[in-house]
Amino acid sequence: MLTKRLSRRDLGLGVAALAVTACAKTGTDAQAQDAMEMKMSDNANGIDWANLSEREWKERLTPMEFNVLRKEGTERPGSSPLNDEKREGTFVCAGCALPLFKSEHKYESGTGWPSFFDVIEENIGTKTDRKLFMARTEYHCKRCGGHQGHVFKDGPRPTGLRYCNNGVALDFVES
Numbered sequence: 094m095l096t097k098r099l100s101r102r103d104l105g106l107g108v109a110a111l112a113v114t115a116c117a118k119t120g121t122d123a124q125a126q127d128a129m130e131m132k133m134s135d136n137a138n139g140i141d142w143a144n145l146s147e148r149e150w151k152e153r154l155t156p157m158e159f160n161v162l163r164k165e166g167t168e169r170p171g172s173s174p175l176n177d178e179k180r181e182g183t184f185v186c187a188g189c190a191l192p193l194f195k196s197e198h199k200y201e202s203g204t205g206w207p208s209f210f211d212v213i214e215e216n217i218g219t220k221t222d223r224k225l226f227m228a229r230t231e232y233h234c235k236r237c238g239g240h241q242g243h244v245f246k247d248g249p250r251p252t253g254l255r256y257c258n259n260g261v262a263l264d265f266v267e268s
């Protein structure tokens with residue numbers, strides 16, 4: 094059976110042109126749909142997300158996604174369309190589509206990054222990040238290792254936690 098598969102790179106200059114204007118959306122809804130379908134078909138085929146090479150990731154991700162997910166970069170605050178996402182649904186890893194947050198976990202933190210007070214805990218891993226002056230708790234997708242953000246203890250009740258997430262590291266799936 095032949096499955097037609099397109100990487101984001103194959104989708105044409107539109108994506109590249111949009112990526113240059115860093116604050117723009119990373120693609121059209123149709124392109125995002127194609128990328129999501131590719132991840133789903135990879136999952137169905139049992140892809141080994143933890144062992145993709147850097148080159149394979151570069152083929153799959155936009156430059157912004159690659160910088161955040163694979164290089165622990167941080168997007169510019171206020172740049173993600175997911176800041177304003179208020180529909181019911183699930184926020185999944187932009188690398189491998191593993192569900193990480195539910196819409197009811199989201200709240201407005203005022204930081205300019207999509208923020209959540211709870212997480213689908215079994216799907217993330219954490220580590221201590223000492224890159225800045227203080228030790229911060231980094232968290233990432235448990236399946237592909239993709240960096241998502243940092244978790245702080247100044248969130249709202251009931252958890253008191255603030256998962257400060259890069260929007261580019263997530264895709265939203267409406268339920």
Ligand SMILES: [Zn+2]
Nearest residue numbers: 186189234237
């Ligand atoms: Zn992932």
